[in-house]
Amino acid sequence: MAFKLNFPEFNNSDQENTNEVISSMNILVKELDEGIHAEADKSGVTNVDVDVDLHSLEGKKSLAHEQIHHEQMQEGELDYDNDFVFWKGTLFPRKTMNEGSDGLGWEWDAYNKEEDMFDSMFTKNT
16 A cells, blocks of 8 residues: 555654564565655565655654554455455455555554554563
8 A cells, every 4th residue: 555644743752662563564665656655565574665664754644654554454345456455355456446546445444543643562561
């Protein structure tokens, strides 16, 4: 699932475990379409655009967002092929959608959960 930045404010003060989190993920850095920062592949890979610094706030927000899509796929809520996205049993044709739009159910769900995911991934519990 493609991801375009549209975030609330996040607590990015704790950087201690960033390298550990990033190294634990299956990340492939490659050139993505213009405006796309990251995308969750149903094989479990998180594709990240070459211009995104994984240690930056933007990079970590992208990873958190895509992790939600991985969970959606693991739970059977989200799937896709070249022509369609399948969300909770409904088919959505990809050729007519604005991928990454928060008006899409799976994106709306991810945008609503991303701050908590960010905190669970990148904020040290004290």
